[in-house]
Amino acid sequence: MPTVSIIMATHNQADLIEKSVKSVLNQTFKDYELIVINDGSTDNTGMIFQEKVKSEKIRYYYQENKGTANARNKGLRLAAGQYVVFLDSDDLLYPDYLERQVETIRGTKSDLVACDFNLLYSDGTRKKVTINTTEEDQFYQAIIQNQSPPVATMMKKNVVTEAGFFDESLPSAEDYDLFLRIFARGAVLARTRETLCDYTIHPLGKSAHLENMIKDKTKIVNKLSRMLIEKPDLLRKEQLKALMDKNLISFHQCLALNIDTASAMPDAVHFMENQYSKRRGLASFLVKYLGYPRYNRLSFIKNSLSCKGYGKMRLDQELSWRKK
Incomplete structure (x- = not known):
């Protein structure tokens, strides 16, 4: 062989x-x-x-x-x-x-x-x-x-x-x-x-390819967040937690805001990170920004947010209250 x-x-x-x-x-x-x-x-x-x-x-x-x-x-x-x-x-x-x-x-x-x-x-x-x-x-x-x-x-x-x-x-x-x-x-x-x-290296086009790439990376981050929840020992370092915060914001929010070009992603990340640093919380901000008709777009973010210190029960309660 x-x-x-x-x-x-x-x-x-x-x-x-x-x-x-x-x-x-x-x-x-x-x-x-x-x-x-x-x-x-x-x-x-x-x-x-x-x-x-x-x-x-x-x-x-x-x-x-x-x-x-x-x-x-x-x-x-x-x-x-x-x-x-x-x-x-x-x-x-x-x-x-x-x-x-x-x-x-x-x-x-x-x-x-x-x-x-x-x-x-x-x-x-x-x-x-x-x-x-x-x-x-x-x-x-x-x-x-x-x-x-x-x-x-x-x-x-x-x-x-x-x-x-x-x-x-x-x-x-x-x-x-x-x-x-x-x-x-x-x-x-x-x-x-x-x-x-x-x-x-091949040049990237500003078309469905970029949108699919963002969606694929979002799916990977979702998988990774579940992996980290199942294996908490991988989260023992604060730098890893901080990194996950940044990555989740980068991919999830770019997709949620319908950003489909690579050039727009850095601005979106910077914008969302500034909002996330405020005390009102990322979930509350997204509900207000996206509007209630698009509220269901937050469902795919829920698992990821639990990595950021939101207890699942606390997040469910907050989202339930915002729907009323």
């Missing part, structure tokens, strides 16, 4: 995938497999694997379009390696990526390892990103930083499967959600202090 399984989910990126696959085939560390899940591409992706990038190390599968999370989960179930890497079809591995990452994860006996990486922009320019991590508070760091993309991270396969795979209900941010669940289980992250890959 191979030591590492590289899982590539792809959809209509035939113009980029050949270069990405060749970056895998050029690795100095040879004990790996590349599992490619073609998630319903309608371009010539299949032809590329038939004619241009043939290798016994490649296992190629086609499926109807079911989304990135589903394709990654399929690849994970097929993986035979002890370690896994999730590689997007527009990202690039440097030749010694596998060699150095395997060396680090084995040497540190950690659950996952992250390397430094370059942000690769559409104009070809690169910007280096350095991973900052300490042995303590890694769950906290995972929430606050969210800075290690899948391509820069190698994980033990069982760490991913035991955390519950990728959430297939999330069209975006599924990797962030997975990492939070992994660290909530006490996984240990080590760092390879070298730049070993390129993570490709």
